[in-house]
Amino acid sequence: MTTTIAEQEVALVDLVDRLLGGGVVIAGDITLSVADVDLVYVGLRALVSSVATAEEKNALPAMGSAL
Amino acid sequence: MRDKVLAGPLELDPFAPDRERLENTLTRRVNADPESVERGLAQLVLTIVELLRQLMERQALRRIDGGTLSEEQIERLGRTFMELDRRMEELREEFGLTEEDLNLDLGPLGRLL
């Protein structure tokens, strides 16, 4: 079943909450989620990127590394 | 695998934030036009106001439950918060922000809403 943009965005919100806010926490040597503030940025950036993938591949500016 | 919505309303917007505004916030692109700057600031300010409003409301409800307030005081408190709520809604509409747009991630404290 194909998903609508809205369904993808909604699912992404729940995905990000889980991936970045849940799961087993093991102190890594490097973690992509460095600070809680960064988590928000990574989460929101991922949301925007999903829209780009779905409909506006050429319109979004290039995003730098999350680190 | 990405088909994750098991049940939901026809209109999913209340559960997803406004992507256009997020785009600017995320890329940290400085849109110098007055309207964008104003909107970005509005989101910041309203998020904090909303946080305070909710905290105060909860405090007030606890006081009311405590049973030490008169009918008149309860009525006044209720009216004050009703006005705050109404004013917040007007401000949100003015800047085109939904509740989800103000849904601040407080890190270990979870989300605001």
Add this chain to the structure above:
Amino acid sequence: MIELYAISDDPAPPDPPLRAVPCGRLTALCGPASEGAVTAETLWRHEEIVEGLMETRNVLPVRFGTVLEDERAAARAVSGRDAQLTASLDRVRGAVELAVRAQPREPSRDAPGRWGTGRDYIAAKRRRTAEIRMVRESLATAARDSVVQTESEHLRAAYLVDRDAVDDFARLVRRVQRAHPGLDVLCTGPWPPYSFAEAGEPA
């Protein structure tokens, strides 16, 4: 550098490029550390890997972006928490996570009777809070366990549901939605048990 995807009590090796790293009675499921910017695509691809593992074994998903120096470091970290992780694995065996959000449907600002007296406002707020609590509790009856992330007038909760009870849970959500037309109720999943992975001390 390696990335830790999930922890299991099943030692069976996964498909490459993932590897099973033994950690006492547990197994760390690792892969090469991913590079590059974090985007929705990277998050979904990570999720696909974890869900793929979940199809064939009991797992606890690990927080995204957990990168360690090598397999020895992974084994040390995981066996160091053996008791808690084993308890969590027992807790989630045979179950998946379903995410629920519920909130009042926005009435039009000028709807009659929306803004009454101060007492009306408080009473309406209490009614909405009670309604959300009812929703939370109704859904909990169809789940093995639940974690509430936020509540009051907005519900955000995670439910641990038996794999074969997911359809029933979804049906219950729809019933709850019909019974509460003033709310918008959303359920997504199934997800790996992210919200039940850090279970705390074993019972």
